[in-house]
Amino acid sequence: MTDSAKNSIRDQVSPQEWQTRVDLAACYRLVALYGWDDLVFTHISARVPGGDHHFLINPYGFLFEEITASSLVKVDLRGNRVMESPHMINPAGFMIHSAIHAAREDAQCVLHVHSINGVAVSAQKNGLLPLSQQSLFALASLGYHDYEGVALNEAEKPRLVADLGEKTALILRNHGLLTCAPSIADAFLAMYILESACMIQLRAQAGGGELVAIPDAILAGILAQAKAVTRGLGGALAWPGLLRRLDRRDSSFRD
Template sequence: MNTPEKSIKHSVSPEEWQTRVNLAACYRLIAKHGWDDLIFTHISARVPGPEEHFLINAYGMLFEEITASSLVKVDLHGNIVQDTGYPVNPAGFTIHSAIHEARADAGCVLHTHTRAGIAVSTQEDGLLPLSQISMLPCSSLAYHEYEGIALNGEEKPRLVADLGTNNFMILRNHGLLTVGQSIPEAFLFMYALETACQTQVMAQSTQQSLRLIDPRIVAGVKAQVQLVTKGMGGDLAWPALLRKLDRLDPSYKD
């Protein structure tokens, strides 16, 4: 599958185009960090405006190939609402559509199948408060039991109920998920969750006794995060990440 020959920048609103650029950048960053899974998993983002429309990757493209113009606009059922010549996997939108429909604050939903994330998802105790980076996800973490490949719409209410108002979720025996008000926020949340999982797996591999962080510290971490990010959340690091992408390969903006 090739990237589009022509940009669709002038056929969408400036607000949608900016969302497309940020979402394409997020796909490229996931690939750069090695968190992609061939053509599988998804990142979805709400299109600004009153319509319940969302952007998601074209099915069959590697994350490193995603561009702003190749992203597919769909409704809550995964139906394509603007034909750009690219297919979408409706089944892959099951998890995302459930969260977008239930959470008005879900500007972006990011889902991965990383080795470290899956490894932690198989552990009975899940994510442990072992490291400073684990504090953020541990302060807003939910779990959802495995029900098979996410094709069944009947799973949606259980998924939504398990997530609640949390921004991090471990899908048991499956992978990781973050929900952000914006694309930069969802990426920052995944960075924290994935790094925490990698650190946990590495610490467990030493076969040494592990020191857990005091639960009282975990309880107070949200206020501390606000101070560290100056209240900007993912937006604090996002411009620097875009500058890095521009140096490496700016084609995500096509």
């Protein structure tokens, strides 16, 4: 995108929206960097600050490694563009996101991936197992949603919302992973932990030996321990370092 086009978008939005655009573009780049992307499929959405029920999402057809702050498309809950943009979105892809944003005011960011490890665990009958410290953080706020085909059916929305409830993470059976949170940083951190837990589980199972499960009593106290580990900051503790990593590699997400 040219400097004039970038400046044009920045001039049309509030400083708060621009910061959200930069953070969301960074989240897309990080998903690509960690290998959780699925070509141009799946989405990460973020609520635009200001209370207008507008959201930012990726332009359809862009690789996650190509997303920039200016290229993100602003839409309403129906997926209609509310700001002029040369880019289209995938309305069907926004179905899952719009359902959660509408039901959860705290869901400032909804992150959905088809990661290989996540899909593999989603196909296992017992789902995520308490085999690692990472799995405990994920299990502390995790739901499951049964597969109903490609997410095109509006009638699926209430079932999806009910299965998520007030939880942070959802395993979509035979499909993938989803996290939502009050910030982009928190949604990314939740996905990092969930995806890591899935990867660890698959590697442990592949080892062929008898697995040792973590007792339920330890799981019961994990939320308080998580807050202590992050000093109550959650994703905000790691986010500045992740942005520095991106800036060292390619800072064009800020354009």
